Amino acid sequence: MSRNDTRDKDRSRARTRAAAEGGRRAGAGGRPQAARNDPPARPYVMAAARIEQVRQVLGEVLQWKYPADAVLSHWFRAHTNAGLRDRGEIAEAVFDVLRHLRRYRQFAEIGAGSGTRRLAVLGLTSVWPRETLDTGLDEQERAWLDHVLSLSTDGLSRAVRHSVPDWLDERLAALPDAESLLRALNAPAPLDLRINPLKMERDALLAAWASGPEARWAAQATPYSPWGIRIQGRPPINRWGAFERGEIEVQDEGSQLLAALVAPRRGEMVIDYCAGAGGKTLLLGALMRSTGRLYAFDVSAARLARAKPRFARSGLSNIVPVAIAPSNDQRVKRLRGKAHRVLVDAPCSGLGTLRRNPDLKWRQHPESLVQLCETQAAILRDAAACVMPGGRLVYASCSILPEENELQVQAFLEAHPEFSLLDAGAVLADRGIEVALDGPFLRLRPDLHGTDGFFAAVMQRAKAVQAATGQAAQAPAP
Numbered sequence: 001m002s003r004n005d006t007r008d009k010d011r012s013r014a015r016t017r018a019a020a021e022g023g024r025r026a027g028a029g030g031r032p033q034a035a036r037n038d039p040p041a042r043p044y045v046m047a048a049a050r051i052e053q054v055r056q057v058l059g060e061v062l063q064w065k066y067p068a069d070a071v072l073s074h075w076f077r078a079h080t081n082a083g084l085r086d087r088g089e090i091a092e093a094v095f096d097v098l099r100h101l102r103r104y105r106q107f108a109e110i111g112a113g114s115g116t117r118r119l120a121v122l123g124l125t126s127v128w129p130r131e132t133l134d135t136g137l138d139e140q141e142r143a144w145l146d147h148v149l150s151l152s153t154d155g156l157s158r159a160v161r162h163s164v165p166d167w168l169d170e171r172l173a174a175l176p177d178a179e180s181l182l183r184a185l186n187a188p189a190p191l192d193l194r195i196n197p198l199k200m201e202r203d204a205l206l207a208a209w210a211s212g213p214e215a216r217w218a219a220q221a222t223p224y225s226p227w228g229i230r231i232q233g234r235p236p237i238n239r240w241g242a243f244e245r246g247e248i249e250v251q252d253e254g255s256q257l258l259a260a261l262v263a264p265r266r267g268e269m270v271i272d273y274c275a276g277a278g279g280k281t282l283l284l285g286a287l288m289r290s291t292g293r294l295y296a297f298d299v300s301a302a303r304l305a306r307a308k309p310r311f312a313r314s315g316l317s318n319i320v321p322v323a324i325a326p327s328n329d330q331r332v333k334r335l336r337g338k339a340h341r342v343l344v345d346a347p348c349s350g351l352g353t354l355r356r357n358p359d360l361k362w363r364q365h366p367e368s369l370v371q372l373c374e375t376q377a378a379i380l381r382d383a384a385a386c387v388m389p390g391g392r393l394v395y396a397s398c399s400i401l402p403e404e405n406e407l408q409v410q411a412f413l414e415a416h417p418e419f420s421l422l423d424a425g426a427v428l429a430d431r432g433i434e435v436a437l438d439g440p441f442l443r444l445r446p447d448l449h450g451t452d453g454f455f456a457a458v459m460q461r462a463k464a465v466q467a468a469t470g471q472a473a474q475a476p477a478p
């Protein structure tokens, strides 16, 4: 397994699990939200201890051996006396440091003693009021904090101000209004949920939550997805009855829209080519009303195994999980030219999810991107071969970089003239979803749409061509 696969695996796993648990963080995901305005119960004991806890976790995270989520999960497992509130505050501070690391490192260089401790103190400024934090600092540290917090960021370069590595800043500079995008990527994200349309209606659930104990999370319908609910904070979703009954799942709104682009119909054969832990598969299966056949492919049997409890909760009976080989898989070959719809939710840099995974900007590198792009192109080629004439291919990523998105699709279309691009906005409008887009792709940004950064392209295979098997082409029903 490549390093990228391992990272992606860890992120994907932590994203679903941690968000559901309302505890240990990520993508995909959720850390428990520290109650910033509530004064800590034992401020004098807590401040010094908390700074030390955050310093310890940061000491491990900043070695970049494992994703921040994984380090936090590991640390919490080893420190079982840490309660929900402790976990929330530690995670909040650590993620704040990861968001602002480049700028904070400049601040931390000023002054004496442990630089990691100073980073921990800076992270905790996002969690606690200053007077609480001061109870854990000595005179010198208080003076240092006063000084660095009074410094203006005006003269700093954009890369330092928004704390991104130079290589990423250069790439983002090519996108419209990079400043606004960077600002939004550095802000924490709300938590998006999705109803299971087979089991629940969104309005009914929102009405029930408005008058129940869930009211404190201020649940609201998401602006675009007809299945989405946005809540503020990080409740322990996996203990809620609606979650246990398979009525809700954790899923960012952008990912939900993907299912509307695939637009599977009852009785069709559909392939979710990179199904992972099954986040997209679940909604596709529900839109098919549990009919037809929905293959959930992935090269990682372990991830598919983690999807199984989700499939069971969902009540779907049309999903066929298959662990495939990275290339030349015989089961994939047998499906050539047969699927009505194929979704490629490609392994990617994840840079659109920095709100939830801020460590990715420090863990990704230009070299890892080159390898990822090669993998994406190979997957797209193999997946496309499964699409029947007249069928639909959707390529998606949670990256904001053109090389993983538009350029990837452009290269594919040049090499595969039998495929043509459909207008994603028009496909969504067919399902009653209006998203203002500036071109044929679905391009979502946190500053413009309130979602993670997300990309999708919808392509259709020409009806007239012969299937790869040489048999006469069968176009899907309109």
Ligand SMILES: C[S@@+](CC[C@H](N)C(=O)[O-])C[C@H]1O[C@@H](n2cnc3c(N)ncnc32)[C@H](O)[C@@H]1O
Binding pocket: 005, 008, 012, 273, 274, 275, 276, 277, 278, 279, 280, 281, 297, 298, 299, 300, 303, 324, 325, 326, 327, 345, 346, 347, 348, 375, 379
């Ligand atoms: C972005 S994740 C998918 C997330 C998943 N669709 C979900 O919604 O939870 C990308 C997935 O691609 C898988 N992958 C990597 N290389 C692959 C290949 N050659 N063929 C199929 N899947 C692959 C990874 O194991 C990973 O699970």
